[in-house]
Amino acid sequence: MTMTVHVDIVSAEKEIYSGLAEMVFASAELGEVGIAPRHAPFITKLMPGEVRVKVNETEQQSFYVSGGLLEVQPHVVTVLADTAIRAKDIDEAAALEAKARAEESLSDKSGKIDYAKAQAELAEAIMQLRTLEKLRKRGM
Amino acid sequence: MAVGKEIRTQITSIKNTQKITRAMEMVAASKMRKTKEKMDATRPYSKKISQIIKHLAHANPEYKHPFLQERDVKRVGVIVVSSDRGLCGGLNSNLFRVILKHFQEWEQAKIEIDVAVIGSKGVSFFSGINANIVGQVTKLGDTPHLEDIAGLIKLMLDAFYQKEIDALYLASNEFVNTMTQKPGVEKLLPISETDLEEDLSGHWDYLYEPDAQEVLDILLSRFVEAIVYQGLVENNACEQSARMVAMKSASDNAGNIIDELQLVYNKARQAAITQEISEIVSGAAAV
Numbered sequence: 001m002t003m004t005v006h007v008d009i010v011s012a013e014k015e016i017y018s019g020l021a022e023m024v025f026a027s028a029e030l031g032e033v034g035i036a037p038r039h040a041p042f043i044t045k046l047m048p049g050e051v052r053v054k055v056n057e058t059e060q061q062s063f064y065v066s067g068g069l070l071e072v073q074p075h076v077v078t079v080l081a082d083t084a085i086r087a088k089d090i091d092e093a094a095a096l097e098a099k100a101r102a103e104e105s106l107s108d109k110s111g112k113i114d115y116a117k118a119q120a121e122l123a124e125a126i127m128q129l130r131t132l133e134k135l136r137k138r139g140m
Numbered sequence: 141m142a143v144g145k146e147i148r149t150q151i152t153s154i155k156n157t158q159k160i161t162r163a164m165e166m167v168a169a170s171k172m173r174k175t176k177e178k179m180d181a182t183r184p185y186s187k188k189i190s191q192i193i194k195h196l197a198h199a200n201p202e203y204k205h206p207f208l209q210e211r212d213v214k215r216v217g218v219i220v221v222s223s224d225r226g227l228c229g230g231l232n233s234n235l236f237r238v239i240l241k242h243f244q245e246w247e248q249a250k251i252e253i254d255v256a257v258i259g260s261k262g263v264s265f266f267s268g269i270n271a272n273i274v275g276q277v278t279k280l281g282d283t284p285h286l287e288d289i290a291g292l293i294k295l296m297l298d299a300f301y302q303k304e305i306d307a308l309y310l311a312s313n314e315f316v317n318t319m320t321q322k323p324g325v326e327k328l329l330p331i332s333e334t335d336l337e338e339d340l341s342g343h344w345d346y347l348y349e350p351d352a353q354e355v356l357d358i359l360l361s362r363f364v365e366a367i368v369y370q371g372l373v374e375n376n377a378c379e380q381s382a383r384m385v386a387m388k389s390a391s392d393n394a395g396n397i398i399d400e401l402q403l404v405y406n407k408a409r410q411a412a413i414t415q416e417i418s419e420i421v422s423g424a425a426a427v
Contacts, residue, residue, distance in 0.1 A: 014181040044349035094291025098275035118269040
């Protein structure tokens with residue numbers, strides 16, 4: 001029997017693949033890599049591209065990853081895939097956008113937290129809920 | 141018969157409300173199942189990534205990443221995960237109450253607070269109390285994606301790198317079970333040493349490409365992203381289950397009110413009939 005290695009491909013949103021394979025191919029930052037069972041421990045950045053899992057002689061599965069990391073241990077290969085292409089400038093733009101939206105809605109802030117008001121509002125909401133709870137219990 | 145027309149219309153209107161709350165309950169129940177599955181699906185990633193970080197931190201004791209360094213806390217950042225929509229019981233209020241308790245502690249210790257908010261409810265609450273909101277993301281829908289919140293997280297991570305904030309917290313609801321959601325504030329950064337402790341059998345290190353620092357940088361920011369994302373998905377599951385429970389009790393309450401009104405209506409009707417009969421009888425006797 002040929003040797004196999006356990007392969008997990010996971011992204012932050014879901015598990016994409018988990019199973020045994022004879023060989024794994026991925027496009028690492030410094031070039032294409034092929035990982036066979038009992039490869040030395042190894043960790044690298046992945047480029048957006050294909051990850052190919054050779055399950056056996058006849059079966060091959062391929063997945064597209066938009067970047068991420070590849071971690072190799074002698075009996076486990078893990079691909080931590082990104083859910084989307086993460087270029088620095090795209091992230092930067094998103095960060096600025098989040099900030100801009102906050103500034104927009106906060107144009108008239110005084111910068112001091114009004115605890116009394118907050119607590120009053122919360123207390124009111126919570127009392128309403130308690131009352132509903134009580135009403136419900138009484139009604140049963 | 142003209143008797144109790146007001147009561148009858150009231151009953152009808154409450155019945156309509158009940159129909160709506162019933163429908164919302166069922167929608168929430170089916171959405172809850174989906175969001176719960178999504179919540180479970182995020183677990184393998186953060187588990188894997190934390191394993192690798194643990195290993196790396198042990199293998200490279202000489203390189204201290206900023207995320208692993210404790211420093212004097214003068215300003216903290218808090219990422220608040222709240223829901224976009226209401227009608228989900230005390231889910232958001234309970235969370236905000238817990239956060240406020242932390243805020244007050246920090247205020248007493250003269251620590252300033254920056255807030256980054258996910259979800260409209262959080263935005264309206266924190267801008268209402270004049271907290272310093274540095275970033276916000278709203279309207280993520282039922283299937284949020286990591287990219288949607290990546291910008292917000294980067295904002296906070298950058299602030300941490302530039303020492304604008306000295307600690308980062310995540311405030312969100314933990315899904316205990318369908319009936320129970322536990323609000324909590326959890327420390328994200330700096331990652332404490334005790335979190336990284338693990339008994340490692342044998343010492344070995346990875347081969348790094350391009351180099352260990354760069355890999356660790358990516359891993360740690362992905363790790364924080366994964367935790368926040370998980371918090372968001374978990375909060376979604378909490379929202380749906382809280383809404384389901386809230387709508388169920390609303391439907392039950394509507395049922396109770398209908399029963400009571402029906403009773404009042406029947407009594408009024410009977411009284412009217414009795415009065416009519418006695419009028420007829422007395423009228424007949426007078427003839």
